[in-house]
Amino acid sequence: VRLVESGGGLVQAGGSLTLSCTASDRDFRHYAPGWFRQTPGKEREFVAAINWGGGGAYYADSVKGRFTISRDNAKNTVFLQMTSLTPEDTAVYYCAADQGGLGSRFPIGYDSWGQGTQVTVSS
Numbered sequence: 001v002r003l004v005e006s007g008g009g010l011v012q013a014g015g016s017l018t019l020s021c022t023a024s025d026r027d028f029r030h031y032a033p034g035w036f037r038q039t040p041g042k043e044r045e046f047v048a049a050i051n052w053g054g055g056g057a058y059y060a061d062s063v064k065g066r067f068t069i070s071r072d073n074a075k076n077t078v079f080l081q082m083t084s085l086t087p088e089d090t091a092v093y094y095c096a097a098d099q100g101g102l103g104s105r106f107p108i109g110y111d112s113w114g115q116g117t118q119v120t121v122s123s
Contacts, residue, residue, distance in 0.1 A: 001025035001112045003095045008117030011085055019080040021095030029073035032103030035080045037091035049103035085121045092116040
């Protein structure tokens with residue numbers, strides 16, 4: 001499945017951004033999407049995931065209470081609402097999809113990946 005992220009950009013610390021990821025596959029409603037992020041020289045880091053039904057969202061401790069993952073299956077889209085952003089949130093954010101419908105905190109658990117969108121938080 002092809003995934004296309006959007007919504008990245010430059011924001012000041014304390015600000016908000018909402019990322020979107022739209023899938024090309026109508027069966028996306030059966031998949032479990034997740035968000036990861038990566039900075040240069042570091043491994044891809046889990047951010048958030050949600051199961052195929054839209055419930056059971058879970059988050060990395062570093063973003064819990066600030067980020068919210070949600071999905072609109074009618075639009076084959078998953079969102080990541082980010083608030084109270086800090087410079088430590090600066091990264092390329094990737095959307096991923098697990099066709100098995102379970103999701104994972106680990107990149108190996110996903111079948112498809114988007115191209116990434118840059119989020120930069122200035123201090």
